[in-house]
C-alpha cells in the first residue's frame with residue numbers, strides 16, 4: 001500500500017448525520033443537521049457537538065442551554081439534507097417540512113417524533129475553537145422507539161435503519177454485523193460429542 005500525504009483536515013469518516021432540535025427563550029423551535037458530533041464520556045454520559053457560530057441553532061442552544069439529538073432513519077434522508085442546507089434564519093423549517101414534534105422527558109426542547117432515537121442534552125460548556133465551537137453536554141435522557149426493543153429489553157439499533165455521512169454523501173448502514181464487540185478475542189466454544 002502506497003500512501004499520499006495531505007495537509008491536516010477534518011476527514012474522520014464515517015460520521016453520523018443527526019438532526020438537532022433547539023429552542024430560544026421565546027419558545028421558537030429550530031432544527032439543523034450535524035455531522036461533527038461524538039460521544040465524549042460513558043459515565044456520566046456526555047456528547048460533543050461542533051457548531052459554527054453563524055448557525056441559528058448556535059444562538060438558540062447558547063440561550064436556553066438545552067438541545068435534543070434526533071437520530072433519523074434512512075427514509076428521512078431528504079429532510080436531513082434540507083435542514084442542513086437551509087437556515088432557520090431564512091424560514092421556519094419545522095413548519096415548512098411539517099415535522100412533528102413531541103414533548104421530551106427531561107428538557108423543554110421538543111424531540112422529532114419520527115426519529116427512532118432522541119437524546120436529550122443539557123449544555124455544560126462551549127469552547128471556542130476556530131470555524132466551529134465545541135459544545136459539551138450531559139445526556140439527561142434517551143427515548144427509543146419501542147418497536148426496536150425486544151422482549152428482554154435489548155435495544156436493536158440495527159433495526160432503526162440509521163444513516164452515515166461520508167465525504168459529502170449519505171449512506172445506509174449495512175444491516176449484517178461484521179462482528180460483535182470482543183469477537184476478535186473470543187474463544188471458540190468446543191463442540192460437545
Ligand SMILES: Cc1cc2nc3c(=O)[nH]c(=O)nc-3n(C[C@H](O)[C@H](O)[C@H](O)COP(=O)(O)O)c2cc1C
Pocket residue numbers: 017030031032033034035036037050051052054055056057058080081083084085086087088089132165
Ligand atoms: C450532512 C451535514 C452535516 C452538517 N454538519 C454540521 C456540523 O457538524 N456543524 C455545523 O455547524 N453545521 C453543520 N452542517 C450545516 C448546518 O446544518 C446548516 O448550515 C444549517 O442550515 C444550519 O441551520 P440553522 O441556521 O437553522 O441552525 C451540516 C450540514 C449537513 C448537510
